[in-house]
Amino acid sequence: MNISPGASRVEKGTHTMSVEIFDGHDSAHNDEAYLGWVADHPEGYIVNTNATINPAYMVLHRCWCEDVTDKQRYEIGAYTQRHYAKVCAESQEELREWVKKYGRPDGSFTGRECRCLRRTQ
Ligand SMILES: [Zn+2]
Numbered sequence: 001m002n003i004s005p006g007a008s009r010v011e012k013g014t015h016t017m018s019v020e021i022f023d024g025h026d027s028a029h030n031d032e033a034y035l036g037w038v039a040d041h042p043e044g045y046i047v048n049t050n051a052t053i054n055p056a057y058m059v060l061h062r063c064w065c066e067d068v069t070d071k072q073r074y075e076i077g078a079y080t081q082r083h084y085a086k087v088c089a090e091s092q093e094e095l096r097e098w099v100k101k102y103g104r105p106d107g108s109f110t111g112r113e114c115r116c117l118r119r120t121q
Contacts, residue, residue: 004057017091018089018090018094019035019087019088019089019094019097019098020087020088020096021085021086021088022037022062022079022085022086022088023080023081023085023086024077024080024081024082024085029079030077030080030081031076031077031078031079031080032076033080034080034088035069035071037088038063038069038088041088041090042063043063043090044063044088044089044090045061045062045063045088045089045090045091045094045095046061046062046063046065046068046069046086046087046088047059047060047061047062047086047087047093047095047098047099047109048059048061048067048068048085048086049085049087050084050085051083051084051085053084053085053103054100055099055103055104055110056108056110057110057111058087058099058102058104058110059109059110059111059114060092060095060109060113060117061114061116061117062114062116062117063088064112064116066115067116068086075109095109
């Protein structure tokens with residue numbers, strides 16, 4: 001069961017698929033760029049995966065989730081430049097399509113659903 005408060009908002013037709021992967025490989029994809037994307041997309045979604053994309057670890061979060069966006073909690077670099085990468089999109093559906101391409105053909109995410117998916121900002 002996936003009841004997403006954002007699902008009904010997905011635009012159809014004119015919406016172009018845009019998934020951004022922040023994996024620290026250059027300055028346009030480091031923590032600063034990632035946190036900038038999050039700030040620009042307050043309604044967006046994030047998949048946390050390993051630095052080497054790992055279908056066994058693909059956890060979904062909302063952009064307001066402190067687990068993946070709190071600047072105080074982690075040193076700069078921890079989100080995208082060491083052990084983890086972040087995959088970002090405006091809709092959960094785009095991320096489902098993305099995980100399907102990267103080793104999870106059923107389009108599911110891993111782990112227990114984060115609490116951020118069960119509350120509105
Ligand atoms: Zn979360």
